Amino acid sequence: MDEHAQEVRAAIPQLRRYARALAGTQQQGDEYVRICLETVLQEPERLRQSGDPKRDLFTAFHEVCRGVGQSFHAAGLDLEPEDDPLRRQLTTLPELDREVLLLVSLEGFTIDQAAAILDIDDAEASRCMASARMQIQQNTGARILIVEDESIIAMNIASVARSCGHTVVATAARKDRAIALAHEHQPNLVLADVQLQDGNDGIEAVREILRAIRAPVIFVTGYPERLLTGSGVEPTFVIAKPFAPETLRAAIGQALWLSEAEAPAPKERLHA
Numbered sequence: 001m002d003e004h005a006q007e008v009r010a011a012i013p014q015l016r017r018y019a020r021a022l023a024g025t026q027q028q029g030d031e032y033v034r035i036c037l038e039t040v041l042q043e044p045e046r047l048r049q050s051g052d053p054k055r056d057l058f059t060a061f062h063e064v065c066r067g068v069g070q071s072f073h074a075a076g077l078d079l080e081p082e083d084d085p086l087r088r089q090l091t092t093l094p095e096l097d098r099e100v101l102l103l104v105s106l107e108g109f110t111i112d113q114a115a116a117i118l119d120i121d122d123a124e125a126s127r128c129m130a131s132a133r134m135q136i137q138q139n140t141g142a143r144i145l146i147v148e149d150e151s152i153i154a155m156n157i158a159s160v161a162r163s164c165g166h167t168v169v170a171t172a173a174r175k176d177r178a179i180a181l182a183h184e185h186q187p188n189l190v191l192a193d194v195q196l197q198d199g200n201d202g203i204e205a206v207r208e209i210l211r212a213i214r215a216p217v218i219f220v221t222g223y224p225e226r227l228l229t230g231s232g233v234e235p236t237f238v239i240a241k242p243f244a245p246e247t248l249r250a251a252i253g254q255a256l257w258l259s260e261a262e263a264p265a266p267k268e269r270l271h272a
Helices: 003-023 026-042 053-067 085-091 095-106 111-118 122-138 151-163 175-185 202-212 245-262
Strands: 143-147 167-172 189-192 217-221 237-240
Touching: 003 026, 003 053, 003 095, 003 237, 026 053, 053 111, 095 111, 095 122, 095 245, 111 122, 143 151, 143 175, 143 202, 151 167, 151 245, 167 175, 175 202, 189 202, 189 245, 202 217, 217 245, 237 245
Parallel strands: 143 167, 143 189, 189 217, 217 237
Antiparallel strands: none
């Protein structure tokens, strides 16, 4: 396997993460990635357009999805025309805005690289990014639980969360404490490391927390390979340490947005 092919292969977990964030579920995201990879195996020249294997892989993904008529509106959820307008406003970012936001803030592409991947001009990509940031900032007021054993990192994460208008209800460095605080505070979002104090397992702590509450989870960790294994159910949001504040802000906004989009309709709508 040559160096270019190795770099393409190394970028596949990142493409899967991106596809999951767009599609809303691992199953749907992986299906779109599978279609993309089958196509580039038949047309390998798609992966040698720019000289950047990761960028070419993401470009091929969007080209293939457009070719089969796939769009990523409303996180893969079909909102009916008669759905409540306020609910639609809260749960739907424009597709292009979301794509630019995720490419730049989650995947680390520049604005001009995101524009090239999406086949739009730089000015349009910049407009989309500004619009997405503004709308993400409007999704405020969440209660956040931080599960992190390094106090300085926990403080940094809390600072980013508060800068978005959210409330950090508690911070825990151990599994048992994290579970107890989740029961007590019922957070809307959990930000967790995988390696906790005294060798505690953050992944197991999150599993226990999710047995008691319904909340999205963002893993902020120095060990992303423990989560992006290619087998079993994987988290949608995995941020590697050290992280950029903008990346965490975007992930928080997107995770809360997806959670709102997946929430059941109010009881009165269900019986309408």
